[in-house]
Each structure stands twice: as structure tokens, then as C-alpha cells.
Amino acid sequence: MPAAKAATAAPHARARQREATRERIVAAAIDTFAEKGFRGASTREIARRAGTNQGLITYHFRSKDALWRAAVDTIFGWLESEWSASPSGLDPRETAREAIRSWVRFAAAHPELLRFMVNEGRESDERMRWLVETHIRPRYADLASRTNEIAGLPEALLPHFFYALVGAGSLIFSVAPECRRLTGLDPTREEAIETHAEFVARLILP
Amino acid sequence: MPAAKAATAAPHARARQREATRERIVAAAIDTFAEKGFRGASTREIARRAGTNQGLITYHFRSKDALWRAAVDTIFGWLESEWSASPSGLDPRETAREAIRSWVRFAAAHPELLRFMVNEGRESDERMRWLVETHIRPRYADLASRTNEIAGLPEALLPHFFYALVGAGSLIFSVAPECRRLTGLDPTREEAIETHAEFVARLILP
DNA sequence: AAGGATTTTATTCGGTTGACAAGCGAAAAT
């Protein structure tokens, strides 16, 4: 039976279609939540951006809250996979610098991350608690072990180091339209990203 | 005529009352806009926090948009007066460090500022344009002239320096509840503010 | 071709939004 079982382009076309739709909705949710915050984003607008309708969101995700969690899971999933790929290098100082550059490049590729942090970190509600315990604390622990390995950063200064690094590395990308208007520099350009990565790396490790 | 013209406690009691009410509303608006963004903040909640009613906001300010502008004017008015009080010091390097510490202290006292920037800087709408041209550009020009005076920062790096400084100095205060939960450090404490000011100052000018 | 999962369309519900208009009452002007 040479040409048997034709017709169906793929055995799991259904599951793939389902997954593709979910991903489209999540992608639209990430953009919209990052732009307007949880309250400001409506499921109707998310559906419109995803090219579907509001009813489908209720079908795939139980609620707006669950959709938000799926969006955050996706973003921090990207961060986790990027961060775990550490190029255990030669000079420990240069390795640390490269880690910082890597973080800045990630912040440039995903400016939504800082927006989510600023949007949710200011209110002490259930969403913030979930975000911290599920995603931020593991990253914070990673950073703590790394700084111990390399430079001797006093334990008490770790919070200051963490937020200074995150803020310095990602703000310019999170307010890209403003930066363009204010300075004329387009921070989404590859050249600007590398310049900022080098600038922040040299700032922290001269 | 010793006790003449009594009765009226003050000649302009009416105007004073009006101004006091406006200020109460603006203060409530700053808190609410900073917490929930422009869309997430409702005029009813702002009125409730100000101890009045929603109709009064429409009376004093024509629209929610005008109220937002009044709130931003107030915040950046604080920044301007703080920034202009530069203590032309002795060692130019130490003077610059003190300027950075001063900026961090301001960011701690007014964490709303970064939230306004992140909230509005991400969308290229009319509010962002107004914010940049009216308030941010003058501060950016100030910074440019100061860095020229002191250290020889290449012109092309000024945008990177600006956003790195703003981000490093203020993020920790803008996500204070998150910081408390994540690290146990309360960034609103006087001691933590001074530590962060010194940390950022030494980061930029070792 | 039948069957079932995905998707669309439509509707309902309780609630919130910003803007507006009419009227109240005390201060101010005459």
C-alpha cells in the first residue's frame, strides 16, 4: 500500500492546530498585558489581536486570570532557557561580563518582562505573590549563586545589585517609543542593543 | 475700626477651599495613576481616595486626561525643584556622585515617577509625546550638560547612560512590595535608601 | 460518511466606565 493513508497531511494536525491557536492567543495576551497592564487589557482586545474572538479565550483558558498566568509562564520560560545556557568560560570575570551582556540582549528581545514586573510588583496582591514565588525567586537564587562564585558581593548588597542590574539593563527597551522620541536613538536596532549590553557590562565590571 | 470686617474668617476663603480640593484630588490621582496606570485608574476611585465624588473631578478638570496632565505636572515640578538645587561643590567627581545620590533619594521619595515613565513610554500616543516634550526632555538636557562638565562621556552613549541611571536608581523603589517579598529588604527604609544611593553612585563613578 | 473536537456567532448577565446636566447651599457681591 504505497499511497495509503494519504489525505491527512499530518497525523496530529488537530492537536497542532489547537496548540497554534493557543499560542496565538498567548502571544496577543503578552503584548496586550505588557502594554496596558492586567486591568487595562480586555479579553476582547486580546482576541481581536489574535485574530479570533472572545469566546475562544473562555474555551481554551478558563478565565482572564488563567490566561495571564499562561502569558507569564511563557515569558519566564524564555528567560529560564536563555539563562540556563551559560557558557562556562575561561576568565571568570569575562564570563560574568558575558552573562550580563546576555541578560541585556534578552531584555531587548523581550521588553515585556520589565513591564510585567513593574505592573505587578507595585501591588501586593495574589498575582504578585504568584509571580514572585513561581518565577522571580528562582532567577534571583540563580543570580545569588553566580555572584558568590565570581566577585565577592556582600550578601546585604544583593537586592541592590539585582534591581540595579535589571533596571539598568532593561528600562531603555521597555520605553523604546519614548527613547526614540527623546534621544533619536532606536533601541531596537541590533547596534544599539550591543552598545547597551557593553555599556552595562562595563558599568558593573569595569 | 478695630473689630470691623469680622465674620468672614478670611477674604478669599472660597478660593483657598477650591485650591485645597484641587490639590487633594491631584494627590489622589498621582497615587492611583501610579498604582494602576491611566486605564486602570478610575475617576471614581480617585474621587473616593480624595474624599469627594466623581462629579467633582469633571468639574475641576475637564476630563480624565486633563487630570492626568495635572498629576504629571505636579510630580515633575517636584523633580525640577529638587534637581535645580545643585550643590556646586568642591571636587567635581564628588559633586557628581552627590548628584546621583540625590537622584536616588528622589526616586525613593517618589516611586510614582518611574511608573509613569514605564506606563506611558511604551505607547506612542499623544500622552507620551506630551510627557516627553513637556517634562522629560528638559531633564535630559540638564543631564547632558552636566556630564559634559564633568566626565567625558561620548555623546553617543548619553541615551544609554540616561536610561541605565534612571533604571538602576529607581526600579527597586517602584516595585517595593515585590522587593520586600522577594528579598526581605524593605526599600522604603531610610537605611536602605542610603545604601542604594551609595551603591549606584559607586557603580557609575567608582 | 459519521462522529467528535475546535471555532464562530450571538446573547445574557451584573457591573463599571467617563461624561454630563440639573439642582443645592453657602459664600460673596450688590
Added chain:
DNA sequence: ATTTTCGCTTGTCAACCGAATAAAATCCTT
């Protein structure tokens, strides 16, 4: 003392919100 002014309160409005539902349409699977 009467009238006018004006800061303020109250109630109303259409538009939109999120969530839930139901039924029909579409498409993959078998």
C-alpha cells in the same frame, strides 16, 4: 437683605467590561 456666584452633590446616560452560555458552523479523525 436680596441677589448672584460658584464650589459641590446627586442622578442619569450610553458604552464597555468580563464571564458564561447556547447553538450553529467548520474541520480533523476514524
